[in-house]
Amino acid sequence: xxxxxxxxxxxxxxxxxxxxxxxxxxxxxxxxxxxxxxxxxxxxxxxxxxxxxxxxxxxxxxxxxxxxxxxxxxxxxxxxxxxxxxxxxxxxxxxxxxxxxxxxxxxxxx
Amino acid sequence: xxxxxxxxxxxxxxxxxxxxxxxxxxxxxxxxxxxxxxxxxxxxxxxxxxxxxxxxxxxxxxxxxxxxxxxxxxxxxxxxxxxxxxxxxxxxxxxxxxxxxxxxxxxxxxxxxxxx
Numbered sequence: 001x002x003x004x005x006x007x008x009x010x011x012x013x014x015x016x017x018x019x020x021x022x023x024x025x026x027x028x029x030x031x032x033x034x035x036x037x038x039x040x041x042x043x044x045x046x047x048x049x050x051x052x053x054x055x056x057x058x059x060x061x062x063x064x065x066x067x068x069x070x071x072x073x074x075x076x077x078x079x080x081x082x083x084x085x086x087x088x089x090x091x092x093x094x095x096x097x098x099x100x101x102x103x104x105x106x107x108x109x110x
Numbered sequence: 111x112x113x114x115x116x117x118x119x120x121x122x123x124x125x126x127x128x129x130x131x132x133x134x135x136x137x138x139x140x141x142x143x144x145x146x147x148x149x150x151x152x153x154x155x156x157x158x159x160x161x162x163x164x165x166x167x168x169x170x171x172x173x174x175x176x177x178x179x180x181x182x183x184x185x186x187x188x189x190x191x192x193x194x195x196x197x198x199x200x201x202x203x204x205x206x207x208x209x210x211x212x213x214x215x216x217x218x219x220x221x222x223x224x225x226x
Contacts, residue, residue, distance in 0.1 A: 042218050042220050043201065045215070048214060090153075102151050102152040
């Protein structure tokens with residue numbers, strides 16, 4: 001079954017550094033989305049990239065998608081302590097069912 | 111425009127009791143999705159509903175779990191005779207319509223169920 005798998009499972013960096021998280025999946029997709037979840041809170045949608053797109057930017061976020069390798073990366077530049085959260089990739093083949101990975105836990109030290 | 115609302119935020123039940131989780135989608139949204147998140151894991155899809163219809167319940171256990179989205183009122187996820195393994199965070203999401211690959215689901219804050 002298709003599932004996003006994030007790598008690494010946990011990441012600890014200093015404020016100001018860049019954070020890169022990767023996601024791999026198994027089957028063809030229509031789109032891939034990245035979400036953030038602060039501890040004890042709900043999910044926040046960050047960015048959606050379609051299967052025919054290779055790169056997308058939103059503020060300090062940069063997402064790439066390589067459908068040949070079935071992988072995506074999320075780059076957060078100039079990280080801040082407030083970026084501390086869990087980050088999930090989610091894949092969709094179209095329609096309503098979105099499959100989430102287990103997430104990467106990012107800790108940004110001030 | 112209020113976001114997706116879920117209540118209660120925290121729910122404690124003893125083994126064997128029933129748990130009722132409510133989800134009010136964003137205004138204008140007629141599609142509701144329920145997910146379960148076990149500790150240290152990602153979200154798992156449970157069920158997808160439109161008003162008065164269950165479209166896909168492939169992720170929901172066959173026994174003890176049920177969901178509804180009536181014409182009026184919130185969507186309800188019901189867990190009967192809860193067991194300790196049901197302890198998890200349950201998230202509801204809504205979307206305005208099923209629009210192929212471009213749907214963006216808006217998530218509620220979740221209900222944390224603890225079974226003692």
